[in-house]
């Protein structure tokens with residue numbers, strides 16, 4: 136069923152039986168199982184409050200499983216593996232203001248690699264390269280809060296790219312972007328040579344970028360399959376409060 | 391938007407004052423304030439000299455006097471207080487325009503006004519010629535506890551975000567006809583404050599998570615280092631040194 | 645309340661500087677123990693919150709308004725050590741970036757507004773919550789009293805410093821009266837807002853209120869197979885053991901407040917109302933205007949409320965405020981004690 140999972144491809148991400156409740160008692164995940172192989176681009180769809188952000192936070196050990204396990208390329212997420220896990224999994228947050236906390240863009244992009252021990256010219260090169268890839272090099276010395284939302288989103292992607300992760304996880308990368316920024320971001324993501332898991336409400340975006348999609352609903356994986364066929368299933372979409380934009384027909388969009 | 395709430399404190403420029411390393415400027419401003427406070431209040435001339443020193447710094451840093459004057463409004467509460475002292479002060483009384491004033495009170499008022507004003511202007515000049523980020527780097531170089539500097543860094547970064555949220559809440563309140571007239575409206579204000587706290591706290595948690603996800607282990611990596619040369623230190627020392635000399639001379643004359 | 649340069653003499657400024665530095669150093673260590681690597685972002689965000697909340701003007705009495713100091717509020721919400729750090733950083737930023745509060749007076753300002761308010765607030769809060777049964781009401785009442793006491797105490801410490809090394813020749817009693825009187829009023833406003841704010845946070849996220857740790861329900865996890873696992877909350881549960889001290893601390897606290905108020909009232913009565921109002925106009929109802937003007941520039945928010953029409957009303961309001969405080973405080977102590985006794989009987 137899963138494209139790319141044919142013979143012998145390495146597993147990039149393996150989640151099994153994952154359950155989690157927040158400290159205030161709200162349970163967000165009720166036993167999530169999923170497997171993603173290396174090089175795949177997968178969309179994670181689901182209504183508001185489905186637990187997508189919560190799931191994503193488990194992938195690099197920010198939240199630790201109340202129950203169940205998460206493995207990244209065979210390495211279990213545990214206290215003693217966190218450093219390596221966080222090098223491998225790059226997480227772009229939903230709100231770029233959460234992600235950009237340093238006084239300037241350059242320092243922010245440097246934060247990750249510097250934590251990995253990169254220094255000096257090497258660090259400079261990584262920062263420049265990452266900012267260049269998202270087209271934000273000229274903003275390097277500006278404070279993040281002076282940038283437009285779309286610019287902040289792109290810098291947020293750069294902060295993660297600078298860590299050269301194996302898996303890139305993005306939480307709603309296209310939200311609040313104007314169509315041009317949305318397209319530019321898609322272009323950046325398409326050109327990356329990494330496994331991508333992308334949380335989104337933007338179904339056409341999922342179709343454009345990801346062959347495979349997962350639907351998370353009420354804390355469990357409700358569907359897993361080719362994006363095109365999931366989006367063609369009106370009943371499935373309706374059952375999970377997902378809607379295509381008016382007049383959008385998945386079959387009419389060849390990849 | 392709140393863009394540049396604190397940014398507006400800084401006046402970008404490329405003058406010798408702007409170029410001085412921040413740690414030198416911090417020490418200079420602090421030293422100047424100490425020298426001023428140590429100056430005996432009877433030494434009118436000394437305060438005149440101090441004003442002149444600040445004027446020179448402002449001129450070299452190309453800080454327009456209007457800007458300094460505008461920012462001096464922070465002083466107003468204490469100006470009012472100082473004005474009150476001669477009326478309520480103790481000791482010998484003198485008649486001025488038919489009003490009985492305390493002579494020591496007048497001296498005290500002058501003392502506070504002069505020193506507070508000089509101090510305020512010095513820190514206005516510091517803020518106007520030093521980017522907030524530079525100020526933090528300077529504080530770090532001066533061996534202020536790193537944690538304290540980091541707290542200030544996060545505060546400055548998110549101040550505008552949170553003030554913006556507060557402003558939106560206020561607009562939401564007022565667009566529904568709310569006016570804070572007396573204490574009965576306190577519950578509404580408090581609910582806003584409570585909501586603001588939850589949002590701030592949760593953002594703090596998310597920021598922490600974002601830091602963790604990029605490999606944070608409790609230590610901020612040193613990305614920038616700002617060495618200050620011996621010459622820069624001595625250039626910065628001119629202001630406090632002259633002020634201190636003035637104070638010492640004034641003391642010995644008094 | 646931000647003390648400028650030249651208000652205190654050099655020895656007092658330096659001494660307060662040492663106290664402030666030592667206090668902040670201790671709190672740095674304690675906050676790190678409590679929050680470990682979360683300290684910097686959490687305290688930074690809470691500091692930004694305190695900064696914003698200090699701009700909330702609340703009307704105190706006819707024509708006058710005060711703003712929150714926030715020390716007690718911060719102590720109850722995030723714990724005393726973190727609170728001291730947050731308020732101290734707010735003051736440092738105000739001093740160095742906004743020229744608000746003298747650079748040589750930083751020690752005085754941090755001592756008065758960060759250390760004294762947070763620690764006194766926390767002490768009172770603990771006193772109340774230790775002696776009353778653990779409940780939301782106890783937390784809210786504790787918050788009210790904590791803020792109520794913290795503000796005038798800070799004013800009294802100011803007076804003590806003034807006695808040690810103030811540069812103005814004003815009779816100590818008038819300073820004490822003016823500072824105390826006005827700050828009892830401000831304390832009342834602060835107490836109300838603090839209690840209401842804490843209660844509104846308690847209603848939504850009780851787990852975030854440091855002073856209410858242990859009130860949150862234990863965590864229950866349901867998995868897909870319907871099995872029920874009970875886990876410990878991620879945030880550590882409360883440490884304080886149940887108190888077994890009876891109403892004595894309450895009476896003690898009540899006595900403390902009453903004494904404070906009595907002192908303040910007598911000072912208030914003995915001083916000339918004229919000077920007092922002026923001091924009041926300055927010292928109490930100071931600095932920040934409402935956030936309205938904030939958009940126009942960083943300092944547009946720093947304004948002063950009118951003086952003239954406050955001259956008389958301030959004095960009257962002060963007296964009224966003291967009366968109200970005594971009544972309210974008495975009523976609260978009485979009810980808390982009653983509840984306590986009822987419990988003991990049951």
Ligand SMILES: Nc1ncnc2c1ncn2[C@@H]1O[C@H](COP(=O)(O)OP(=O)(O)OP(=O)(O)O)[C@@H](O)[C@H]1O
Pocket residue numbers: 157158159161162163181182183184185186187188189190
């Ligand atoms: N910090 C938190 N504390 C308590 N509950 C939370 C917290 N964050 C999320 N939740 C709850 O957990 C559930 C899942 O939230 P989550 O943010 O993972 O949803 P989501 O799928 O990302 O939604 P959206 O599409 O709106 O971003 C929701 O019921 C939410 O209210």
Ligand SMILES: [Mg+2]
Pocket residue numbers: 187188189229306
């Ligand atoms: Mg989400």
